[in-house]
Amino acid sequence: MWDYSDKVKEHFFSPRNSGAMEDANAVGDVGSINCGDALRLMLKVDPDTETIQDARFQTFGCGSAIASSSALTEIIKGMKLDDALKVSNQDIADYLDGLPPEKMHCSVMGREALQAAIANYRGEEWKDDHEEGALICKCFAIDAVLIEDTVRANNLSTVEDVIHYTKAGGGCSSCHEGIEEILTKVLAEKGETFSPHTVEIKEEAKPAKLTNLQRIKRIEMVLESVRPQLQRDHGDIELVDVDGKTIYVNMTGACAGCQMEALTLQGIQQKLMEDLGEFVKIVPSRAGSLSRAVCHP
Amino acid sequence: MDAIYLDNNATTRVDDAVVAAMLPFFTEQFGNPSSMHSFGNKVGLAIKKARMQVQELLGAEHESEIIFTSCGTESDSTALLSAIKANPERKEIITTSIEHPAILNLCTHLEKEGYKVHYLKVDERGRLDLAEYARVLSDKVAIVSVMWANNETGTLFPVEEMAQMAHAAGVLFHTDAVQAVGKVPIDLKNTAIDLLSLSGHKLHAPKGIGVLYLKRGVRFRPLLRGGHQERGRRAGTENTASIVALGMACEQAMQHMHFENTEVKRLRDRLEAGILAKVPRAFPTGDVTNRLPNTSNIAFEFIEGEAILLLLNKFGIAASSGSACTSGSLEPSHVMRAMGIPYTAAHGTTRFSLSRYTTEAEVDRVITVVPEIVAQLRRLSPYWGETGPATEPEKAFAPVYA
Numbered sequence: 277m278w279d280y281s282d283k284v285k286e287h288f289f290s291p292r293n294s295g296a297m298e299d300a301n302a303v304g305d306v307g308s309i310n311c312g313d314a315l316r317l318m319l320k321v322d323p324d325t326e327t328i329q330d331a332r333f334q335t336f337g338c339g340s341a342i343a344s345s346s347a348l349t350e351i352i353k354g355m356k357l358d359d360a361l362k363v364s365n366q367d368i369a370d371y372l373d374g375l376p377p378e379k380m381h382c383s384v385m386g387r388e389a390l391q392a393a394i395a396n397y398r399g400e401e402w403k404d405d406h407e408e409g410a411l412i413c414k415c416f417a418i419d420a421v422l423i424e425d426t427v428r429a430n431n432l433s434t435v436e437d438v439i440h441y442t443k444a445g446g447g448c449s450s451c452h453e454g455i456e457e458i459l460t461k462v463l464a465e466k467g468e469t470f471s472p473h474t475v476e477i478k479e480e481a482k483p484a485k486l487t488n489l490q491r492i493k494r495i496e497m498v499l500e501s502v503r504p505q506l507q508r509d510h511g512d513i514e515l516v517d518v519d520g521k522t523i524y525v526n527m528t529g530a531c532a533g534c535q536m537e538a539l540t541l542q543g544i545q546q547k548l549m550e551d552l553g554e555f556v557k558i559v560p561s562r563a564g565s566l567s568r569a570v571c572h573p
Numbered sequence: 574m575d576a577i578y579l580d581n582n583a584t585t586r587v588d589d590a591v592v593a594a595m596l597p598f599f600t601e602q603f604g605n606p607s608s609m610h611s612f613g614n615k616v617g618l619a620i621k622k623a624r625m626q627v628q629e630l631l632g633a634e635h636e637s638e639i640i641f642t643s644c645g646t647e648s649d650s651t652a653l654l655s656a657i658k659a660n661p662e663r664k665e666i667i668t669t670s671i672e673h674p675a676i677l678n679l680c681t682h683l684e685k686e687g688y689k690v691h692y693l694k695v696d697e698r699g700r701l702d703l704a705e706y707a708r709v710l711s712d713k714v715a716i717v718s719v720m721w722a723n724n725e726t727g728t729l730f731p732v733e734e735m736a737q738m739a740h741a742a743g744v745l746f747h748t749d750a751v752q753a754v755g756k757v758p759i760d761l762k763n764t765a766i767d768l769l770s771l772s773g774h775k776l777h778a779p780k781g782i783g784v785l786y787l788k789r790g791v792r793f794r795p796l797l798r799g800g801h802q803e804r805g806r807r808a809g810t811e812n813t814a815s816i817v818a819l820g821m822a823c824e825q826a827m828q829h830m831h832f833e834n835t836e837v838k839r840l841r842d843r844l845e846a847g848i849l850a851k852v853p854r855a856f857p858t859g860d861v862t863n864r865l866p867n868t869s870n871i872a873f874e875f876i877e878g879e880a881i882l883l884l885l886n887k888f889g890i891a892a893s894s895g896s897a898c899t900s901g902s903l904e905p906s907h908v909m910r911a912m913g914i915p916y917t918a919a920h921g922t923t924r925f926s927l928s929r930y931t932t933e934a935e936v937d938r939v940i941t942v943v944p945e946i947v948a949q950l951r952r953l954s955p956y957w958g959e960t961g962p963a964t965e966p967e968k969a970f971a972p973v974y975a
Contacts, residue, residue, distance in 0.1 A: 288883060294953050309956060310916045312877060312896060312905060316955040334955035336920075338879035338896065342953060 280339060281373035287343035292350050294342075297332040304393030304402070307385055311408075313337030315345050317389040319352075321397050326357045333389075340372075340379040347371045348386040357394050363387065377417035381408055412454045415447025415539060420458060427462045433470070435459070439543075443505060447539045491552065492518055498551050499525070502544055506531055513544070516561040523548065524561040576889040577935045579844075581775075582724050582752060582868060582926035583893055587818070588777040594821040595779070598814035606811055607802070616813050623820025627784055630823040631769065632760030640785045640803045641816050645751040645772030646675040648785040649718070651796040651807070652747040652768040653679055656716035657688070658794040660745075663715035667744075669693040669701060669730070670911040676718050676749055677907070693719075698860045699728040699912050706735060710742040717746045721753035721769075725895055725908045725924055726859025727868025729757070733764045740765035745791065751775055755826035756833055756865050767791045773815065777928075778822035782815035829929050838866035840936050841927050845869040847940035852947050854962060858914060858922060867927040870895070872909075872918035875957050876950040881923050884946040890939055895922040917956070 280288075300318035307314035313336065320330040331349040335342050347368050352360045365383035369375045375383055395402035409420030426432065426441050435455050439446040445455050460470040486494065492515075499513055506512055511531030516524040525544075527537055534540070537560070545558040578586070598619070604612030606620055621636070628636045642648045653666070653676070668680055670692040680690045691709040693701050701719075710717070717739045722729050732748045739746040747768040753759065755776035761769065768791065773782035787793055787806070799808030826833075845857055854874040873881065878896025885892055895906030896919075909919040925939070951957040 285883075288880070289887065291953065305955070309875075309920070312916075312920045314955060334953060336875065336954045336956055337877050339883045341877070342880060 278340070278376050278379065280343075280376070283347075283371075283373040284340055284343040284375065287346040287372065288339040291333075291342055291346040293330075293332045293346065293353075294334065295332055296334060297330065300332070302393045302397035304389040304391070304396055306389045306392055307337070309336060313341040313382065313385060315341065315385050315389045317345070317348070317386075317393045319393050319397065321357065328352050328355050328357065328360060337382070337385075338379075340375055340382040341385065343372055344368050344375070344382040344386045345389075348390060352390065357397070360390060361394060363390060377414050378411055380417045412458070413442075413444035413447065413451045415536065416443045418442050418444035420454075423455065423458050424462060427459060433459065433463060433468075435472075446543045447536065486552075488518075494552060495523060495548060498548050499544070502547065506540070509534075521554075521556050523556055523558045525558060526561050576891065577939060578891045579925040579927060579931065579935075579939065580891045580893050581928040581931075582727075582924065584774045584780065585777045585928055586930065587774075587779050588822060588825055590825060591778055591818045591821045595814040595818035598817055602813070606813060607800070619817050620811060620813060623816045623823075626820035626823045627771075630754065630759070630827050631771075631786055632758075632762055633786060634762040635789055637804065638761075638787055638789055640787055640807050641811060641819075642783040642785050642807055643781055643812070644783040645673075645749065645770050645775075646783075647796070648770030648772075648783045649673075649675040649747075649749055650679055651785050652770060653683070653716055653718060654796055655792075655794045656745050656747070656768075657683070659792040660715045663713055665689045665691065665709075665711070665714045667691045667693065667706070667709055667714055667717040667719075669695065669719055671695055671699065671723055671725075671908045672718070672720055673724055673749060673751070676720070695911050697913050699723060699726050699858070699908070700860055701730060701735075703731070703735070703738070707738060710738060710744060712743060714742075714744045717744055719746075719748055721748045721750035721759075722757070722865050723859065723908060724752050725906060725922075726870045726912075727752070727865035727926075728859040729753070729863050729865065732766065736765040736767070752865060752868075755823070755830075756867060758830060761786060761788070773819040773822060776822050776826050778819040779815050782812055782819050784819070832929055834866045837927050837929055837931065840931055840933060841867055841869050841925075843933070844925060844927070844936045844939060845871065847936070848943050851940070851944040855947070856918070858909065858912065868924065869926075870922055870924045872914060873921040873923060873947050874918045875954050875962055876921045876947060878905075878921055878923055880950050881921065881946060884949065885923075885942070888942045888946075890942060893924045893926075895924070896920045 297318040297320065300320055302319040302321050304317040316334045318332045319328050322329050331353050333345040333349055335345040351363055351367065351371055365387040368383040368386045369380065392402040412418055412420050412423055423438060423442055423444050427438065430441055432438055432441060435445055435452050438444055438455050445452055456470060456472065463470045495518060496515055499515055503512065509530055511527065511529040511534065513531065514526045514528065516526050531537060531540065541558050545556065548556050548558065598616065602616055604616045606613050606617040624636045624639045627639045633639060642651065664687065666680060666683065666688055668676055668690060684690050693706055695701055717735065719730050719732055719735055721732050736746040745767045746765060748766055749770045751770060751772045752775060754771040767788045769786035771784045774780040793806060795806050797808045802808055802811055848871060849855055852873065855871055858870045858872050878894025882892060882894050895909050905916065905919040906922065909922055956963055
């Protein structure tokens with residue numbers, strides 16, 4: 277069974293604002309019965325203030341689809357249309373205290389229904405810009421279509437490339453076989469063959485020996501390069517100290533105490549090792565201060 | 574209120590007598606059956622007894638035809654990989670489009686290694702076309718693998734006849750009988766079946782124990798090589814407690830075979846008829862006149878299976894679904910799609926699978942709860958109007974993208 281939050285369960289068992297709305301002046305239909313989820317969002321918009329006075333939904337779909345629809349209607353009631361357009365699928369997921377990665381598309385569907393409904397109100401045509409594929413990376417909820425498109429657009433040829441561009445495969449690494457299959461397929465279209473051995477780290481002339489200052493600067497550069505990804509997930513990282521092979525960091529924001537903290541750190545450690553060309557260990561500073569206390573009494 | 578478990582095709586409760594039989598093998602009977610001393614000797618005898626109990630349930634001619642493995646999937650993999658290793662010049666495999674992933678995903682993988690796999694199609698009732706089967710049987714085929722009973726619908730395949738046909742064409746025949754063993758009588762010595770997989774936890778034995786039946790004389794290449802266990806055909810120290818448990822479970826299944834096909838079947842029929850009488854726009858899937866006695870798979874139109882399961886679970890009822898969402902994929906069950914069940918119904922398929930522990934009171938309670946749940950979800954569905962499906966649902970709800 278899925279690991280649904282209590283909030284998801286609550287909104288599924290007692291959905292808010294469900295059922296048809298007779299006097300809706302904005303309707304957004306998304307999804308299809310083939311895909312297993314479909315959502316009709318109905319809004320009553322005050323034409324003078326462009327404020328959403330009421331919102332109702334009808335959903336065909338699983339528990340999290342119904343909960344996401346319910347959450348969406350609660351979020352947007354009372355909002356101005358322009359503000360409602362800024363509601364992201366992450367906002368819907370956050371409202372529900374998170375969704376399992378396999379279920380994030382339910383929140384995406386909610387956001388799309390909202391955009392479709394507002395487009396309908398304004399007499400515009402709304403075009404869906406995303407197509408979903410099979411879920412490949414379960415750590416970061418990345419599907420096959422996104423990976424394939426990214427590989428094609430950026431001429432990627434290695435699993436490492438895919439990790440850097442999409443994050444897919446950057447966690448537990450169980451999906452690397454699936455990523456290799458996508459690479460094999462896309463490279464074959466260009467008449468090339470995928471070779472796992474092309475990932476050999478480029479033989480850059482290893483810097484003879486970095487000074488402490490150079491080394492810390494390199495470390496900061498690497499952290500800088502991962503920062504946008506972390507910030508996208510409402511988190512951040514800061515360098516606390518460097519002690520020989522051990523690099524102490526502080527995980528802040530959503531990263532602090534995140535279940536994936538260990539995975540995230542592992543990925544960053546890997547990057548640091550590649551960049552510095554030496555073995556290093558990355559340690560969250562709380563644990564770090566403890567271990568240091570033991571090492572230097 | 575006690576929970577009602579109607580998901581016995583997923584896994585079963587370990588029988589009390591089975592637990593009692595296996596427990597001593599964790600403590601006083603902990604010996605390694607390969608050892609020469611008395612600690613090992615008694616365990617060896619217990620395994621021999623278990624092997625004979627399995628032999629009895631399968632109707633195998635020799636006890637040495639029973640190979641203990643770790644699960645149904647291992648048995649399936651061993652069977653197919655052995656066949657292709659033993660027949661390297663044969664580059665084709667025949668199976669069906671509605672096999673369990675243990676077979677299908679292995680076949681997909683073998684395709685990447687250059688094998689040609691024929692996936693036999695099924696009709697809207699889940700039945701195979703034996704003429705199509707006859708057409709693809711040839712001396713290029715290394716092995717045929719066809720499930721005895723389908724896990725989702727319970728539909729039985731004519732494996733005995735298909736094994737005869739394979740035999741006549743000089744092709745090995747394997748059946749994944751994980752769902753059938755213990756539910757329908759099996760007498761392997763009078764069939765042409767060469768290999769058969771079974772899994773303990775489907776018949777009230779623990780998880781982590783399976784069997785590969787290998788007809789005497791069939792050329793075989795082990796999956797795991799190492800020690801001499803299982804006559805060198807499956808190396809690795811025996812899972813003694815679970816082997817003893819499986820033996821006991823097979824003996825129990827043998828004793829309950831008649832009950833399974835009379836009383837369990839009666840309750841299944843009562844459940845299905847009771848639900849269908851109260852719920853409009855619902856129908857049973859599969860070959861309803863030729864299926865396992867314990868399985869009923871009902872498609873509820875215009876609602877989604879995971880939502881049904883979550884609500885059932887709230888009422889303490891455990892079942893399963895062929896909907897996309899329960900698997901985390903976007904496609905509903907490959908079995909439903911292979912049968913051509915429309916998407917409007919495939920997403921709402923719900924499987925109820927009973928066991929000899931199921932009671933009439935439980936069945937009656939499910940019959941009262943299910944119609945309420947279906948009505949509740951249909952009220953939320955954009956495909957459902959006041960009293961029935963929205964007129965022309967496909968048109969009533971025509972989203973921007975599909």
